[in-house]
Amino acid sequence: MTTRRRLPLGLFAAVDLGSRSFHLTVARVHGENIEVVDRVKEPVRLAAGIRNKAVEPATWRRAAAALARIGERIRDIPAGQARAVGTNAFRQVKDRKALLGDATKALGHRVEIISGVEEARLIYVGVSTLFPEENGRRLVLDIGGGSTELVIGQGEEPLRAASLYMGCVSFTGRFFPGGVITEPAFVAAETEARRELETVEEGFLALGWSRVLGSSGTVLAAAELLRSNGGLTRVALKGLRDRMIRGAHVEALARGPAAIPGFPADRALDFPGGIAVLRAAMETFDIERIEPAEGALREGVLFDLIGRRRRQDVRESTIRNLMTQYRVDREQAERVKATALVGLRQLKRPWGLEHEAHERFLRWAAELHEVGLSVSFSGHHHHGAYIVRNTDMPGFSRDDQELLAALIETHRQRLRPGRFEKMTAADPVTSGRLAAILRIAVLLCRRRSREPLPLIEASAPDGQLELAFPPGWLDHHPLTRAGIAKEAEQLAAIGIELRVRDR
Structure with missing residues (x-):
């Protein structure tokens, strides 16, 4: 005989269903302390499998299998202590209801689609909570699979946020099909990214910042790759771009004579598009250096969720x-x-x-x-x-x-x-x-x-709606009586029978 395992009430879970990867973070909360106890990453590449605003069956099968694995880990966590959010890829799909139903069933928790601006806010929450407190403004840049989020904030407060429809998966598929890398392709990708960034350039530059932080895969992978070259600077990034062009193909960058030491093989299929967006952002905003930062969307979802339970x-x-x-x-x-x-x-x-x-x-x-x-x-x-x-x-x-x-x-x-x-x-x-x-x-x-108002008793005999008023009250309130009569007609349209009686 088996019994259903009860998990501690202090466990919270955040699921980020991104355009490139699905991420799970599980944390234990005790007092004021938050301790991460588990992480799961599933490289689904959902954005690459979207055609005509629909997810290709093979891609969704891959996504469903990943959701089932994550669902096994979090199914027993109480509903109020787990939150799953879908980002740009889910925002693009036309018939989301069926996909969300499947995802919710697999996870055992409702999946919410968040807007790009809300995604940017949550990214900032994730970064600012894990990064030391400081007085100056900071710009946070996050290049995801299907979108790029930018946020200016001070302390824990975001001041301006934007989400742009360009990411490492979508740009690689568009400008570097088949993994082929050329200089004209990089120029075209960077030019298109600059055009997107121009829509928010003026507002962001007007606020200004003293520090630039980068979160999530593309930025963190580039920073790690360039660590021995002085970090993620504009000069070092241009050198990386030039080496990628000489390599001519993503496979050659990961292995063989033209391989770049430390090249992220697990991100090879999506890396060129991400680097093009990153280069364009540094040029547009005249950024000389980006500091890698822990914390991203999943941490933001987690901290925001914990704040809700603490009545914040x-x-x-x-x-x-x-x-x-x-x-x-x-x-x-x-x-x-x-x-x-x-x-x-x-x-x-x-x-x-x-x-x-x-x-x-x-x-x-x-x-x-x-x-x-x-x-x-x-x-x-x-x-x-x-x-x-x-x-x-x-x-x-x-x-x-x-x-x-x-x-x-x-x-x-x-x-x-x-x-x-x-x-x-x-x-x-x-x-x-x-x-x-x-x-x-x-x-x-x-x-x-x-x-x-007097005490009005509401009940639902047979699933319908019955209102019981004090004797004679409706006779002295003819406008209300007339309104209730009309309301009965309206509620009948959605299958609710409204009845009125004296109590």
Whole structure:
């Protein structure tokens, strides 16, 4: 007889599903100390297997096998202590829902797709947490498989972040097909990278920095290769580029007469594109030297996750900042939030809304449901959804933002069947039930009155929704009664029967 192994509650896991490699970091947290206890790296090269915004079957089989191996390691870690994020390759794929479903099943944990700017922020979190504290600004450069992230920050605070669609895998496939290396190819790759970098050049140079740090594979591999040449300098990098051109092919650089001592054979297929991007970045920003830095996206995900559990959740400050920026009526938002949470407490068991994430999203949606009023009252639910869907929101994945936007967009007026079908952060039934609770809360608080609402009992007999009001209360509130009658028609569109009775 076997028993299910229980892991210590102090274990946290971060999974970075990158365009080139999948990475896992497992750490043990005890007190204020964080101790890495395991790492796994799987060189999948997902970006190289994307054609017409779809992942080729052979590439996905390789990815699925890697996910299964990582999943075996983290499946028993509690959901709130593990986080998996997908980056540029997942952002490119058109039909992500099926892939995310397969990945989530293999890992035993939900996979989130994060935006490029959020990826840059998390990279900075990873670098700044592991690097000694300093007063000056620093530029962090990370060249991944499908994208390049740049962040200027001071201490632990990122000040400006950018993500550009160029990486070592994508650029090698585009400019150095088959591993062939020529000078015209390098010139073309560097020129294209310079064009991409020009879009952010002015803003970054205006802030300035006193130190440049490089993280992740390409930069760390180049720094190690050039360590005996004085480190990763612009001059040494040009010399490496020239030697690669003379070698003419990636295979020749790893072995044979033209081999470069210490050449990273495991990165040979993607190295030329990464060096071209790195060279372009150093030329664009006039960087003479880059210091290799420990810490990258996976460490950023890990530290950010641990911060959430210690109630240092950057998402809370993101919501507060949006409320301030768009002049949200905080008193009304608090009324709606309190009413919605009362409903959730009564319905969470029969409706299966017991996960802590359900309460968080309902609370955030209530706080931001009127964010679109800063644009116009007419259609403000659509304006609010647009703002939340398209704003850079530190701490939130793209899927999280889409769910939050959907709840805001459906908090009033017409509720379309199928509106939640494409959600990946929550299934359609869960999304619809959260929307129903928010809609009822908004309706009950429509008067914007400081007079407290009476106790309204919410129940879900047969999975439906029943509201029990004090006797005669609805007779004295005809607007609310009319609103509930209309609401019953809207909720019926998503399969929820709303009934009202006196208690």
